[in-house]
Amino acid sequence: MNPNDEVFAVVDDPSVKPVFANRIVSVLLDRNGNIAVTLGDMRYVPEKLPSEGTTETFVCVTTRVVLSYQSATDLIQALSKPLAEMKAIAAAHNAPVPSRTN
Numbered sequence: 001m002n003p004n005d006e007v008f009a010v011v012d013d014p015s016v017k018p019v020f021a022n023r024i025v026s027v028l029l030d031r032n033g034n035i036a037v038t039l040g041d042m043r044y045v046p047e048k049l050p051s052e053g054t055t056e057t058f059v060c061v062t063t064r065v066v067l068s069y070q071s072a073t074d075l076i077q078a079l080s081k082p083l084a085e086m087k088a089i090a091a092a093h094n095a096p097v098p099s100r101t102n
Contacts, residue, residue: 019039019062019063020041020062021039021040021041021062021063022040022041022042023039023040023041023042023059024037024038024039024040025038025039025040025059025061026038030066033068033069034066034067034068034069035066035067035068035069035072036064036065036066036067037064037065037066037067038061038063038064039061039062039063039064039065040059040060040061040062041059041060041062042057042058042059043057043058043059043060044056044057044058045058086098
């Protein structure tokens with residue numbers, strides 16, 4: 001179902017914290033037909049910096065989301081508009097489309 005087709009009340013609990021992610025760790029189809037997405041954040045450990053200036057980096061899992069097939073389809077549809085807007089803004093400013101950040 002298109003998320004714009006259904007009208008329902010939303011309870012926005014302020015205790016639910018936003019989660020940042022800049023890496024997709026995994027996307028798996030579970031045996032119940034759901035899509036499990038694990039998201040993470042690229043990090044480094046400053047106190048373990050070697051003298052030559054390289055860093056020890058790793059991805060820290062920040063959240064796991066399990067979506068039904070329909071929710072995953074709705075998410076793809078919902079993301080298409082803001083992603084297209086980002087491309088259009090970048091093109092209008094003759095700038096590259098935002099990419100992965102470390």
